[in-house]
Amino acid sequence: MSALSDRLWRHPRLLLALLLVPPLLWLGIIYVGSLVALLLQSFFSIDHFSGMVTRELTLATYAELLRPANIDIMIRTAVMAACVTLAAAIIAFPIALYAARYAKGPWRALFYLGIMMPLWSSYLVKVYAWKLILAKEGILTWIFSGLHLGWLLDGFLALPVVGGNSLSVSPTGTFLVFVYVWLPYMVLPIQAALERVPTSMLDASGDLGAHPAQTFAHVLLPLALPGVVAGSIFTFSLTLGDYIIPQIIGNSRLFIGQAVYQFQGVAGNIPLAAAFAVVPIVIMGIYLTLAKRMGAFDAL
Amino acid sequence: MRSESAPRSLKLAAGLGLAFLHLPILLIFVYAFTSEEKSFAWPPPGLTLKWFAVTWGRADVWAALGLSLKVAAISTLLAMLLGSLCAAAVARTRFFGRETISLLVILPIALPGVVTGIALRSAFSLADIPFSTWTIVLGHATFCVVIVYNNAVARFRRMHGSLTEASMDLGADLFQTLRFVILPNIATALVVGGMLAFALSFDEVIVTTFTAGQQQTLPIWMLEELVRPRERPVTNVVAMVVFVVTLPPILGAWLLTRGTDTVAGHGK
Amino acid sequence: MSAVSFASVSRHYGAVRAVDRVDLAIPEGEFFAMLGPSGSGKTTSLRLIAGFERPTSGSIRIFGEDVGALPPYKRAVNTVFQDYALFPHLNVLDNVAYGLMIKGLSRRARHAQVEAALEMVRLGGYGARKPSELSGGQRQRVALARALVMKPRVLLLDEPLGALDLKLREQMQEELKSLQRELGITFVFVTHDQGEALSMADRVAVFNDGRIMQLGTPEDVYFRPQTPFIADFVGSSNVLPVEMAQPFTGEAHPAALRPEHLQLGAGPLQGNVTGISFLGQSTRVTLETGGTRLTALVPQHHPLPAQGETVALGWAPGALHVMRSA
Known part of the structure; x- marks a missing residue:
């Protein structure tokens, strides 16, 4: 043991290698290897008669990917991700602001726990809870009719695009659940960014004659922006890749995640599924590059 | 610390936001006791404990729970090992490619779960690996590494670099230093990382659907019930159980990090 | 025989020569100060003696033994760190007993020695406290006791007074000096404060750009500087x-x-x-x-x-x- 210790002291690179080799082998072989396999698969094609994958490099699958029906899926998913991100940012900001700057003592702990618990508690259970809430016979309908506002809900559901048979099969339902499930991911980075703003800076702004609203607009908001961008990385990425929420709560129109799932599962078309999976990677690549320019990574 | 209190509108918005986060979960607890069998009717027509007994007798639920616990335990151990090794290397030394390694560790959760899932699936299919408990573990450990890594790296950074030097200066070799100085100092971070990794793995469904084959973890079982409901009241009970099982590790992690967080908070 | 000697020792980091062909001999029992601005190579020289760094070239001897291949835990030197480096998870007693525990001493033997060491730095009865419950000056004494309890032949001190306020610093200067006289072991002391170096050391080495500019008694360095840099930096x-x-x-x-x-x-x-x-x-x-x-x-x-x-x-x-x- 001691001899080995001496040897490692004399060769710090050896020590570093010992530390790094197991995780790098794991992530390098299993994860990066899988991603390469994925990319490779996307350049294979499927023989539509036999249903077998032809292991020859081709762009045919990408040609298939860019058909209008599939483009529709991508646009629908990206628009949903953008809406969810925006809504999450609006709801998250006051929570983060209060937790970061006003909550004290036990309230501070409670707020922190109040954000951490929903973040870590079971995703499926949360989705299930919303299935209960949004069901036609569920609590939301009950509340609306209790308030004699049933007509309002029915009117809303009758609208094109956002409406549907009931909330649980409407795009509005999908949107609500997305916002709910990803909200904590937005709160935490904003809170972290806000906590980093020194109080003296806000005092300075007030001292220089700024109205609280002006301080908010010109000092607090710009300083919190990296946090918002960091949070948006989560909400955007998570929405892009999710296939369970739209499957359980929503209509039959597909999102990217569902398309990936269905092409590989039901259709057995792994190449097309792989090509579809490349889409969120590309979108997130562009998004991350932009976010990095805005300094979002410091707030993670 | 600011002495003034928050504007009323902010209090209201923050309170509503928190309520939005928590009320839906409360609903799960009510539905677990409902006597309604066929629909999600609200308010529940009656309350009963019957479905707890029915669920208790269901072999498929027990099997799924068992698999979930097993997968989460193995994945957590693997993630703790790999995550802390990686954190030690990245936090203690400067070397070429350090940033790349951080990125590599974060990638499995930075990319959408469906990408990780389909990537693993296509790798298994290319390499002709049959699905098993181990293919599930492979996926889970991969995205759990980052949880342990993040916690450990933060702790390593807070730990004074000279502590290990002081230990060696006082006669301890590398292994004694690891045992008597490094491990005691990062222990809570590792435990916290492990607890959160456990909660994450226990709950994971997106990647698992691609790596599980015919086996059912508890979340996969629930997903099946959501898509093709058989006995809704049993699902209600399972939902509550899943929530309750993930609660202790989350609370534990919070309790263990609480002290450090308040200290950091006071510094601001 | 010198306690510590350098023969043309260099330590390079890429193109940076942190220590550049330094020759040095510190006789046993001397209070030796390494003085210089930050980045002058003084701390790296100390770390080379302790074994936290390895020389790029040249040889370092401690009591005649070439220590080039010896890790820190096999050298008869101990260090008082600039930030004290007290183990936060151990109380004062276990901090001071750490080296003895590694040596394999029984709990009872350890405690007797630790108590004596704590008495020496006037911290008797503080054993059960955690480092976080001590003041800066007290932590400094614990760090000192932890190193001294090992009975090193050479004690290395890396800016040990840097974090203390002026009054405490002056008091500690006195204490360190009398402690050194009492114990008779070699002290190698790194500082950027010329007043501290001049008032405490038997001899001073003034570092700049990785080299020793002048080595002599405090009077030499103060009244007879050999270069404009020393004239300006020292006094x-x-x-x-x-x-x-x-x-x-x-x-x-x-x-x-x-x-x-x-x-x-x-x-x-x-x-x-x-x-x-x-x-x-x-x-x-x-x-x-x-x-x-x-x-x-x-x-x-x-x-x-x-x-x-x-x-x-x-x-x-x-x-x-x-x-x-x-």
């Missing part, structure tokens, strides 16, 4: 450039002149007063003459010039020190 002497000094010294070298030796009112040079600051016991007058900035310390109750006034400058015979190695 803020005035440096007269060659063309200004040569008429008086007759040698083609710059000369050093201590501020307290520069007299105002009569003399061969003319200076323009650019600043006056009251220091208490004396007043500092800064002057400008022929492009050179000079400082004079005028004792209490002596007449002071006015800002902007031109005054004659002089010095007592022998006050001008020629720096021949510059």
Whole structure:
């Protein structure tokens, strides 16, 4: 043991290698290897008669990917991700602001726990809870009719695009659940960014004659922006890749995640599924590059 | 610390936001006791404990729970090992490619779960690996590494670099230093990382659907019930159980990090 | 035999030469100070002795033994760290007992020695406290006790007083000096504070750019600086450039002149007063003459010039020190 210790002291690179080799082998072989396999698969094609994958490099699958029906899926998913991100940012900001700057003592702990618990508690259970809430016979309908506002809900559901048979099969339902499930991911980075703003800076702004609203607009908001961008990385990425929420709560129109799932599962078309999976990677690549320019990574 | 209190509108918005986060979960607890069998009717027509007994007798639920616990335990151990090794290397030394390694560790959760899932699936299919408990573990450990890594790296950074030097200066070799100085100092971070990794793995469904084959973890079982409901009241009970099982590790992690967080908070 | 000796020791980081061909011999029982600005190589030299760094070339001997291949845990030296490096998870007693525990001493034997060491640094009865419950000065003493309990043949101190306030620092200087005399072990002390080095050390090595500029007694370094850098860094002497000094010294070298030796009112040079600051016991007058900035310390109750006034400058015979190695 001691001899080995001496040897490692004399060769710090050896020590570093010992530390790094197991995780790098794991992530390098299993994860990066899988991603390469994925990319490779996307350049294979499927023989539509036999249903077998032809292991020859081709762009045919990408040609298939860019058909209008599939483009529709991508646009629908990206628009949903953008809406969810925006809504999450609006709801998250006051929570983060209060937790970061006003909550004290036990309230501070409670707020922190109040954000951490929903973040870590079971995703499926949360989705299930919303299935209960949004069901036609569920609590939301009950509340609306209790308030004699049933007509309002029915009117809303009758609208094109956002409406549907009931909330649980409407795009509005999908949107609500997305916002709910990803909200904590937005709160935490904003809170972290806000906590980093020194109080003296806000005092300075007030001292220089700024109205609280002006301080908010010109000092607090710009300083919190990296946090918002960091949070948006989560909400955007998570929405892009999710296939369970739209499957359980929503209509039959597909999102990217569902398309990936269905092409590989039901259709057995792994190449097309792989090509579809490349889409969120590309979108997130562009998004991350932009976010990095805005300094979002410091707030993670 | 600011002495003034928050504007009323902010209090209201923050309170509503928190309520939005928590009320839906409360609903799960009510539905677990409902006597309604066929629909999600609200308010529940009656309350009963019957479905707890029915669920208790269901072999498929027990099997799924068992698999979930097993997968989460193995994945957590693997993630703790790999995550802390990686954190030690990245936090203690400067070397070429350090940033790349951080990125590599974060990638499995930075990319959408469906990408990780389909990537693993296509790798298994290319390499002709049959699905098993181990293919599930492979996926889970991969995205759990980052949880342990993040916690450990933060702790390593807070730990004074000279502590290990002081230990060696006082006669301890590398292994004694690891045992008597490094491990005691990062222990809570590792435990916290492990607890959160456990909660994450226990709950994971997106990647698992691609790596599980015919086996059912508890979340996969629930997903099946959501898509093709058989006995809704049993699902209600399972939902509550899943929530309750993930609660202790989350609370534990919070309790263990609480002290450090308040200290950091006071510094601001 | 020297306690510590360097033979042409270098430590490079890429293109940076942190320590550059240093030769050094520290006799046993000496209180030796390494003085220099940050980045001068003094701390790296100390870390080379401790074994936290390995020399790029050259050899280091501790009591004659080449330690090039010895890890820190096999060297008969112990270190007091700049940030104290107390183990936060252990109480004071276990911190001080750490090295003895590694050595394999029984709990009882450890405790007896630890108690004695804590008494020595006047922290008897503090064993159960956590480092976080101690003041800066107390932590410093614990760090000292933790190193001394190992009975090192050489004690290395890396800016140990840097984090203390002025009063405590002066008190600790006294204590360290008497402790060193009492124990008779070699102290190697790194500091950037020339006052500290001059008041405590038997000999001082002044570092700059990875090399030793001058090595000598505090008096040597203070009164007879060998280069303008030392004249300026150790004791803020005035440096007269060659063309200004040569008429008086007759040698083609710059000369050093201590501020307290520069007299105002009569003399061969003319200076323009650019600043006056009251220091208490004396007043500092800064002057400008022929492009050179000079400082004079005028004792209490002596007449002071006015800002902007031109005054004659002089010095007592022998006050001008020629720096021949510059």
